[in-house]
Amino acid sequence: MKADASVSPSPCRGCPWHEDFPVEWEADHYVTRRELAKFLTQGSGLLAAAGAALAVMGARPEHTAYSAQRICGVGEVPAGGSRLFRYPTEEDPCILVSRPDGEFRAYSQVCTHLACAVVHRPQSDSLFCPCHHGSFATNDGRPTGGPPTRRLPQIRLERRGEDLYAVGVEI
Amino acid sequence: MSRQAQGTTMFTGLLWLIGIDVMLQLWLLTAGLEALLEHRYSVLVPVGAVLLGLFLLNLCFYQYIRRFDLELRVWNSGEAVSPSFQTRRDAETPGR
Ligand code: FES
Numbered sequence: 001m002k003a004d005a006s007v008s009p010s011p012c013r014g015c016p017w018h019e020d021f022p023v024e025w026e027a028d029h030y031v032t033r034r035e036l037a038k039f040l041t042q043g044s045g046l047l048a049a050a051g052a053a054l055a056v057m058g059a060r061p062e063h064t065a066y067s068a069q070r071i072c073g074v075g076e077v078p079a080g081g082s083r084l085f086r087y088p089t090e091e092d093p094c095i096l097v098s099r100p101d102g103e104f105r106a107y108s109q110v111c112t113h114l115a116c117a118v119v120h121r122p123q124s125d126s127l128f129c130p131c132h133h134g135s136f137a138t139n140d141g142r143p144t145g146g147p148p149t150r151r152l153p154q155i156r157l158e159r160r161g162e163d164l165y166a167v168g169v170e171i
Numbered sequence: 172m173s174r175q176a177q178g179t180t181m182f183t184g185l186l187w188l189i190g191i192d193v194m195l196q197l198w199l200l201t202a203g204l205e206a207l208l209e210h211r212y213s214v215l216v217p218v219g220a221v222l223l224g225l226f227l228l229n230l231c232f233y234q235y236i237r238r239f240d241l242e243l244r245v246w247n248s249g250e251a252v253s254p255s256f257q258t259r260r261d262a263e264t265p266g267r
Contacts, residue, residue, distance in 0.1 A: 031188060034240060038256025040189045041233040044226045047196040054203045058215025150209055171210040 047086040061125065066168045070101060071096055071106070074162050082120035083108065087155055087166040093117060094155050096164070097138045106155035106165060107141045178243050185232045192225045199225075 069087045077098045085106075087094050093109040097120050107127065109117045116131035125137040126144060134146030141152035156168035203218035
């Protein structure tokens with residue numbers, strides 16, 4: 001950059017290195033800030049690209065067609081008991097809970113904190129995650145203690161005669 | 172106020188604005204990722220649009236800075252410039 005006559009002279013004019021680096025202090029500062037603006041704008045572009053990737057993911061149609069799957073017979077799980085199953089695929093562990101009031105609820109077994117498996121605690125009527133002592137309510141899956149902040153995905157249940165079926169997932 | 176001083180003030184102001192925009196973008200992206208993890212897909216498209224909008228705003232600021240900087244350097248050097256710029260320069264610095 002050409003040195004500007006209006007900027008104050010460098011205190012090192014005459015220093016041996018000044019010939020190799022003939023940039024005045026203020027001019028140097030000026031260049032640095034322009035570079036910073038450029039760097040910030042490029043960073044901003046990267047963030048926008050990441051945002052575009054997010055938007056593409058958001059615009060993709062969701063595959064929400066779940067098939068019904070029998071879990072067990074109603075009488076197979078006593079009040080206060082639980083049963084493990086997999087839904088909607090073999091890679092998705094879930095837990096069916098029979099609440100003290102006789103209602104059934106089912107949730108994904110994957111903790112929303114760091115994906116450990118939750119277990120049923122009948123004495124406190126909660127789903128407990130042993131990894132970091134997170135807990136979730138059995139009536140709606142919302143977090144009630146520990147690090148998790150998001151509720152457990154709930155499995156929609158349907159009673160067909162004496163059998164319980166999983167028919168969908170509510171995220 | 173000299174043109175150089177004007178430029179410095181404007182430069183500082185725009186740099187702050189760009190910085191604030193980038194902070195806002197970072198926050199939005201974090202919120203977008205959180206929404207993705209929570210499977211709230213409907214907010215992702217607006218988040219992407221706002222991120223893009225903020226980037227375009229930053230790009231405008233940066234282009235403005237660059238053009239102003241270039242103009243200032245040409246102004247100070249006295250090099251040949253476009254006729255409209257020449258007219259302005261002559262009007263502002265008649266003794267040049
Ligand atoms: S993984 Fe469940 S609380 Fe951390």
